[in-house]
Amino acid sequence: MGNKVGFWPYARIEAIDEWEGCYYSPILKIGNNVNIGQNCHITLAERIEIESDVVCSARVTITDISHVTEDKEVAVLNQGIVTKPVKICEGAFIGINATILPGVTIGRHAIVGAGAVVTKDVPAYATVVGSPARIISIAV
Numbered sequence: 001m002g003n004k005v006g007f008w009p010y011a012r013i014e015a016i017d018e019w020e021g022c023y024y025s026p027i028l029k030i031g032n033n034v035n036i037g038q039n040c041h042i043t044l045a046e047r048i049e050i051e052s053d054v055v056c057s058a059r060v061t062i063t064d065i066s067h068v069t070e071d072k073e074v075a076v077l078n079q080g081i082v083t084k085p086v087k088i089c090e091g092a093f094i095g096i097n098a099t100i101l102p103g104v105t106i107g108r109h110a111i112v113g114a115g116a117v118v119t120k121d122v123p124a125y126a127t128v129v130g131s132p133a134r135i136i137s138i139a140v
Contacts, residue, residue, distance in 0.1 A: 001030045002030055002032035002033070002052060003032045003033070004032055004033045004034075005032070005034045005036070006034070006035045006036065007040075008035075008036065008038035008040075008058070009039075010039045011038065011039065011040045011041075011042075012039075012040070012041045013028065013043075014041075014044070015028065015045075016043065016045040017045075019045065019081050020078060020079075020080050020081075022080060022081075024046065024083070026044045026045050026046060027044075027048075028042065028044055028047075028050075029047070029048070029049040030049075031050060031053070031054070032052040032053070034053070034055075035054070035055045036056050037056055037058040037060060038059075039058055040056050040058070040059065040060045041060075042061075042062045042063070043062075043063040043065055044063065044064045044065065044083075044086075045064060045065050045081060045083045046084070046085050047085040047086070048062060048064055048087075048088075049086070050062075050088045051088060051092075052091075053091045054088050054089075054090070054093075054094070056088075057095050057098070058097075059096055059097045060094050060095075060097070060099070060100070061098075061099045061100065062088070062094075062099075063086070063101065063102060064083050064085055064102045064103075066082045066083075066084075066101075068081065068082060082102070083102060085102075085103070086100055086103070086104055086105070087104075087105045087106070088105075089105065089106060089107050089108040089110070090109070091108055092106045092107070092108070092110045093111045094112045095113045095114035095115070096114045096115070097114055097115045098112045098113070098114065098115060098116045098118065099116070099117045099118065101118060101119050104120060104121055106121075107124030107125065108125070109125050109139070110125060110126050110127070110128070111127040111128070112128055113127065113129035113133075114129075115131065116129050116130055116131065117130075117131040117132050118133045120132075120133075122135070125139040125140070126138045127139075
């Protein structure tokens with residue numbers, strides 16, 4: 001964890017090291033001058049990297065975990081998980097109530113709009129909104 005990292009009240013980090021008999025080595029890397037807003041929820045079993053000067057507004061969810069749902073006769077929580085690393089690059093801004101899903105990279109100085117559900121990579125300097133998130137502009 002870098003310098004000047006702020007966590008607002010009720011921010012929550014869950015590092016999963018075991019799920020249904022499978023073992024993981026979660027790594028959370030946070031750069032300098034990062035703001036994690038109130039009620040943010042970060043869940044990881046592999047790797048989440050948040051570079052310097054990133055703002056995660058209130059109620060943001062970031063996860064590198066998806067649940068397996070192949071067997072309809074077995075409860076989802078008993079089927080295991082799949083992980084894909086997440087990276088949020090320098091200077092990105094994540095709006096209130098946004099969700100960042102597994103395998104996503106948010107580019108440098110990108111903006112994720114309020115309530116967006118990010119299912120794929122966001123280019124540097126892009127602004128994305130909606131569910132699923134879509135690009136509405138890219139600064140040049």
